[in-house]
Amino acid sequence: MFFDIGPLELVALVVLAVLVFGPDKLPKVIQDTMAFIRKVREFSDNAKEDIRRELGPEFKDFEFEDLNPKTFIRKNLMNGDDEYGIGELKELRDSLDLRKEMAEVTDLRKDVREVTDAVNGVEPAKAASTAAGASGTAAANGSAATPDRLKKLGAEEPPPFDSDAT
Structure with a gap:
Protein backbone atom coordinates (compact mmCIF):
# COMPACT_ATOMS: atom_id res chain seq x y z
CA MET A 1 0.00 0.00 0.00
CA PHE A 2 1.54 3.36 0.98
CA PHE A 3 4.49 3.90 3.35
CA ASP A 4 4.94 0.13 3.65
CA ILE A 5 1.72 -0.19 5.66
CA GLY A 6 -0.12 -3.41 5.05
CA PRO A 7 -3.89 -3.89 5.26
CA LEU A 8 -3.71 -5.49 8.72
CA GLU A 9 -1.62 -2.60 10.05
CA LEU A 10 -4.06 -0.09 8.53
CA VAL A 11 -6.99 -1.78 10.27
CA ALA A 12 -5.04 -1.71 13.55
CA LEU A 13 -4.42 2.05 13.11
CA VAL A 14 -8.11 2.71 12.45
CA VAL A 15 -9.15 0.73 15.54
CA LEU A 16 -6.54 2.57 17.62
CA ALA A 17 -7.77 5.96 16.30
CA VAL A 18 -11.38 5.07 17.19
CA LEU A 19 -10.31 4.04 20.68
CA VAL A 20 -8.20 7.16 21.28
CA PHE A 21 -10.46 9.85 19.77
CA GLY A 22 -13.82 8.15 19.99
CA PRO A 23 -16.32 7.66 17.16
CA ASP A 24 -17.86 11.11 17.59
CA LYS A 25 -14.58 13.11 17.41
CA LEU A 26 -12.85 10.99 14.77
CA PRO A 27 -14.42 12.74 11.71
CA LYS A 28 -13.35 16.16 13.06
CA VAL A 29 -9.78 14.92 13.68
CA ILE A 30 -9.60 13.51 10.14
CA GLN A 31 -10.85 16.83 8.68
CA ASP A 32 -8.31 18.81 10.70
CA THR A 33 -5.50 16.46 9.67
CA MET A 34 -6.45 16.69 5.98
CA ALA A 35 -6.64 20.51 6.18
CA PHE A 36 -3.17 20.57 7.75
CA ILE A 37 -1.79 18.30 5.01
CA ARG A 38 -3.34 20.53 2.31
CA LYS A 39 -1.75 23.64 3.86
CA VAL A 40 1.65 21.96 4.03
CA ARG A 41 1.38 20.92 0.37
CA GLU A 42 0.29 24.41 -0.65
CA PHE A 43 3.19 25.94 1.29
CA SER A 44 5.59 23.48 -0.34
CA ASP A 45 4.29 24.21 -3.85
CA ASN A 46 4.56 27.96 -3.26
CA ALA A 47 8.12 27.57 -1.98
CA LYS A 48 9.06 25.51 -5.07
CA GLU A 49 7.58 28.13 -7.38
CA ASP A 50 9.41 30.92 -5.54
CA ILE A 51 12.70 29.06 -5.88
CA ARG A 52 12.12 28.41 -9.60
CA ARG A 53 11.25 32.07 -10.13
CA GLU A 54 14.36 33.23 -8.24
CA LEU A 55 16.66 30.83 -10.14
CA GLY A 56 15.65 32.37 -13.43
CA PRO A 57 14.64 31.09 -16.87
CA GLU A 58 17.66 28.75 -17.18
CA PHE A 59 16.18 26.53 -14.48
CA LYS A 60 12.55 26.45 -15.65
CA ASP A 61 12.80 22.66 -16.20
CA PHE A 62 14.41 22.12 -12.78
CA GLU A 101 47.82 2.06 -13.50
CA MET A 102 49.96 -0.01 -11.12
CA ALA A 103 52.58 -0.53 -13.84
CA GLU A 104 52.73 3.22 -14.39
CA VAL A 105 53.17 3.80 -10.64
CA THR A 106 55.97 1.22 -10.53
CA ASP A 107 57.70 2.89 -13.48
CA LEU A 108 57.33 6.26 -11.79
CA ARG A 109 58.88 4.89 -8.59
CA LYS A 110 61.83 3.58 -10.59
CA ASP A 111 62.26 6.98 -12.24
CA VAL A 112 62.16 8.75 -8.87
CA ARG A 113 64.67 6.30 -7.45
CA GLU A 114 67.01 6.92 -10.40
CA VAL A 115 66.75 10.69 -9.98
CA THR A 116 67.36 10.39 -6.22
CA ASP A 117 70.41 8.22 -6.84
CA ALA A 118 71.71 10.68 -9.43
CA VAL A 119 71.29 13.60 -7.00
CA ASN A 120 73.04 11.67 -4.22
CA GLY A 121 75.84 10.66 -6.61
CA VAL A 122 75.18 6.93 -6.39
CA GLU A 123 75.49 4.75 -9.48
CA PRO A 124 72.29 2.81 -10.32
CA ALA A 125 73.98 -0.61 -10.02
CA LYS A 126 75.60 0.37 -6.74
CA ALA A 127 72.27 1.75 -5.42
CA ALA A 128 70.51 -1.58 -5.90
CA SER A 129 73.24 -3.50 -4.09
CA THR A 130 73.46 -0.82 -1.39
CA ALA A 131 69.71 -0.91 -0.81
CA ALA A 132 69.74 -4.70 -0.62
CA GLY A 133 72.76 -4.86 1.69
CA ALA A 134 72.06 -1.79 3.81
CA SER A 135 70.17 -3.67 6.46
CA GLY A 136 72.89 -6.32 6.75
CA THR A 137 75.68 -3.70 6.87
CA ALA A 138 73.85 -1.67 9.49
CA ALA A 139 73.31 -4.73 11.61
CA ALA A 140 76.97 -5.73 11.28
CA ASN A 141 78.30 -2.25 12.14
CA GLY A 142 75.67 -1.62 14.79
CA SER A 143 74.75 1.73 13.23
CA ALA A 144 72.51 3.00 10.49
CA ALA A 145 73.88 3.27 6.95
CA THR A 146 75.46 6.68 6.31
CA PRO A 147 74.56 8.54 3.10
CA ASP A 148 77.39 9.46 0.71
CA ARG A 149 77.17 13.18 1.43
CA LEU A 150 77.83 12.61 5.11
CA LYS A 151 80.81 10.36 4.28
CA LYS A 152 82.29 13.15 2.16
CA LEU A 153 82.20 15.55 5.13
CA GLY A 154 84.32 13.26 7.22
CA ALA A 155 83.68 11.53 10.50
CA GLU A 156 84.72 14.49 12.67
CA GLU A 157 82.64 17.18 10.96
CA PRO A 158 78.95 17.37 11.87
CA PRO A 159 76.49 17.67 9.04
CA PRO A 160 75.50 21.20 8.00
CA PHE A 161 72.76 22.71 10.17
CA ASP A 162 70.29 25.29 8.98
CA SER A 163 68.43 26.81 11.91
CA ASP A 164 65.86 28.43 9.61
CA ALA A 165 64.93 25.09 8.07
CA THR A 166 64.15 23.38 11.37
Whole structure:
Protein backbone atom coordinates (compact mmCIF):
# COMPACT_ATOMS: atom_id res chain seq x y z
CA MET A 1 0.00 0.00 0.00
CA PHE A 2 1.54 3.36 0.98
CA PHE A 3 4.49 3.90 3.35
CA ASP A 4 4.94 0.13 3.65
CA ILE A 5 1.72 -0.19 5.66
CA GLY A 6 -0.12 -3.41 5.05
CA PRO A 7 -3.89 -3.89 5.26
CA LEU A 8 -3.71 -5.49 8.72
CA GLU A 9 -1.62 -2.60 10.05
CA LEU A 10 -4.06 -0.09 8.53
CA VAL A 11 -6.99 -1.78 10.27
CA ALA A 12 -5.04 -1.71 13.55
CA LEU A 13 -4.42 2.05 13.11
CA VAL A 14 -8.11 2.71 12.45
CA VAL A 15 -9.15 0.73 15.54
CA LEU A 16 -6.54 2.57 17.62
CA ALA A 17 -7.77 5.96 16.30
CA VAL A 18 -11.38 5.07 17.19
CA LEU A 19 -10.31 4.04 20.68
CA VAL A 20 -8.20 7.16 21.28
CA PHE A 21 -10.46 9.85 19.77
CA GLY A 22 -13.82 8.15 19.99
CA PRO A 23 -16.32 7.66 17.16
CA ASP A 24 -17.86 11.11 17.59
CA LYS A 25 -14.58 13.11 17.41
CA LEU A 26 -12.85 10.99 14.77
CA PRO A 27 -14.42 12.74 11.71
CA LYS A 28 -13.35 16.16 13.06
CA VAL A 29 -9.78 14.92 13.68
CA ILE A 30 -9.60 13.51 10.14
CA GLN A 31 -10.85 16.83 8.68
CA ASP A 32 -8.31 18.81 10.70
CA THR A 33 -5.50 16.46 9.67
CA MET A 34 -6.45 16.69 5.98
CA ALA A 35 -6.64 20.51 6.18
CA PHE A 36 -3.17 20.57 7.75
CA ILE A 37 -1.79 18.30 5.01
CA ARG A 38 -3.34 20.53 2.31
CA LYS A 39 -1.75 23.64 3.86
CA VAL A 40 1.65 21.96 4.03
CA ARG A 41 1.38 20.92 0.37
CA GLU A 42 0.29 24.41 -0.65
CA PHE A 43 3.19 25.94 1.29
CA SER A 44 5.59 23.48 -0.34
CA ASP A 45 4.29 24.21 -3.85
CA ASN A 46 4.56 27.96 -3.26
CA ALA A 47 8.12 27.57 -1.98
CA LYS A 48 9.06 25.51 -5.07
CA GLU A 49 7.58 28.13 -7.38
CA ASP A 50 9.41 30.92 -5.54
CA ILE A 51 12.70 29.06 -5.88
CA ARG A 52 12.12 28.41 -9.60
CA ARG A 53 11.25 32.07 -10.13
CA GLU A 54 14.36 33.23 -8.24
CA LEU A 55 16.66 30.83 -10.14
CA GLY A 56 15.65 32.37 -13.43
CA PRO A 57 14.64 31.09 -16.87
CA GLU A 58 17.66 28.75 -17.18
CA PHE A 59 16.18 26.53 -14.48
CA LYS A 60 12.55 26.45 -15.65
CA ASP A 61 12.80 22.66 -16.20
CA PHE A 62 14.41 22.12 -12.78
CA GLU A 63 12.80 19.32 -10.79
CA PHE A 64 13.38 19.00 -7.06
CA GLU A 65 13.24 15.23 -7.36
CA ASP A 66 16.56 15.48 -9.24
CA LEU A 67 18.19 16.47 -5.94
CA ASN A 68 17.69 12.90 -4.73
CA PRO A 69 21.13 11.26 -5.18
CA LYS A 70 19.71 8.10 -6.78
CA THR A 71 17.67 10.11 -9.28
CA PHE A 72 20.62 12.40 -10.01
CA ILE A 73 22.95 9.48 -10.72
CA ARG A 74 20.38 7.64 -12.82
CA LYS A 75 19.61 10.74 -14.87
CA ASN A 76 23.11 12.19 -15.32
CA LEU A 77 25.53 9.28 -15.15
CA MET A 78 23.48 6.39 -16.45
CA ASN A 79 21.52 8.39 -19.03
CA GLY A 80 18.33 6.67 -17.85
CA ASP A 81 18.79 3.86 -20.42
CA ASP A 82 18.29 0.98 -18.07
CA GLU A 83 17.21 0.83 -14.47
CA TYR A 84 20.62 0.06 -13.04
CA GLY A 85 22.88 1.48 -15.77
CA ILE A 86 24.74 -1.78 -16.24
CA GLY A 87 26.10 -0.80 -19.64
CA GLU A 88 27.62 2.44 -18.41
CA LEU A 89 29.10 0.75 -15.36
CA LYS A 90 30.79 -1.85 -17.57
CA GLU A 91 32.23 0.92 -19.74
CA LEU A 92 33.53 2.69 -16.65
CA ARG A 93 35.05 -0.51 -15.27
CA ASP A 94 36.72 -1.28 -18.61
CA SER A 95 38.16 2.23 -18.84
CA LEU A 96 39.82 1.79 -15.43
CA ASP A 97 42.61 -0.74 -15.95
CA LEU A 98 44.21 -1.14 -12.53
CA ARG A 99 47.08 -3.29 -13.82
CA LYS A 100 48.08 -0.58 -16.24
CA GLU A 101 47.82 2.06 -13.50
CA MET A 102 49.96 -0.01 -11.12
CA ALA A 103 52.58 -0.53 -13.84
CA GLU A 104 52.73 3.22 -14.39
CA VAL A 105 53.17 3.80 -10.64
CA THR A 106 55.97 1.22 -10.53
CA ASP A 107 57.70 2.89 -13.48
CA LEU A 108 57.33 6.26 -11.79
CA ARG A 109 58.88 4.89 -8.59
CA LYS A 110 61.83 3.58 -10.59
CA ASP A 111 62.26 6.98 -12.24
CA VAL A 112 62.16 8.75 -8.87
CA ARG A 113 64.67 6.30 -7.45
CA GLU A 114 67.01 6.92 -10.40
CA VAL A 115 66.75 10.69 -9.98
CA THR A 116 67.36 10.39 -6.22
CA ASP A 117 70.41 8.22 -6.84
CA ALA A 118 71.71 10.68 -9.43
CA VAL A 119 71.29 13.60 -7.00
CA ASN A 120 73.04 11.67 -4.22
CA GLY A 121 75.84 10.66 -6.61
CA VAL A 122 75.18 6.93 -6.39
CA GLU A 123 75.49 4.75 -9.48
CA PRO A 124 72.29 2.81 -10.32
CA ALA A 125 73.98 -0.61 -10.02
CA LYS A 126 75.60 0.37 -6.74
CA ALA A 127 72.27 1.75 -5.42
CA ALA A 128 70.51 -1.58 -5.90
CA SER A 129 73.24 -3.50 -4.09
CA THR A 130 73.46 -0.82 -1.39
CA ALA A 131 69.71 -0.91 -0.81
CA ALA A 132 69.74 -4.70 -0.62
CA GLY A 133 72.76 -4.86 1.69
CA ALA A 134 72.06 -1.79 3.81
CA SER A 135 70.17 -3.67 6.46
CA GLY A 136 72.89 -6.32 6.75
CA THR A 137 75.68 -3.70 6.87
CA ALA A 138 73.85 -1.67 9.49
CA ALA A 139 73.31 -4.73 11.61
CA ALA A 140 76.97 -5.73 11.28
CA ASN A 141 78.30 -2.25 12.14
CA GLY A 142 75.67 -1.62 14.79
CA SER A 143 74.75 1.73 13.23
CA ALA A 144 72.51 3.00 10.49
CA ALA A 145 73.88 3.27 6.95
CA THR A 146 75.46 6.68 6.31
CA PRO A 147 74.56 8.54 3.10
CA ASP A 148 77.39 9.46 0.71
CA ARG A 149 77.17 13.18 1.43
CA LEU A 150 77.83 12.61 5.11
CA LYS A 151 80.81 10.36 4.28
CA LYS A 152 82.29 13.15 2.16
CA LEU A 153 82.20 15.55 5.13
CA GLY A 154 84.32 13.26 7.22
CA ALA A 155 83.68 11.53 10.50
CA GLU A 156 84.72 14.49 12.67
CA GLU A 157 82.64 17.18 10.96
CA PRO A 158 78.95 17.37 11.87
CA PRO A 159 76.49 17.67 9.04
CA PRO A 160 75.50 21.20 8.00
CA PHE A 161 72.76 22.71 10.17
CA ASP A 162 70.29 25.29 8.98
CA SER A 163 68.43 26.81 11.91
CA ASP A 164 65.86 28.43 9.61
CA ALA A 165 64.93 25.09 8.07
CA THR A 166 64.15 23.38 11.37
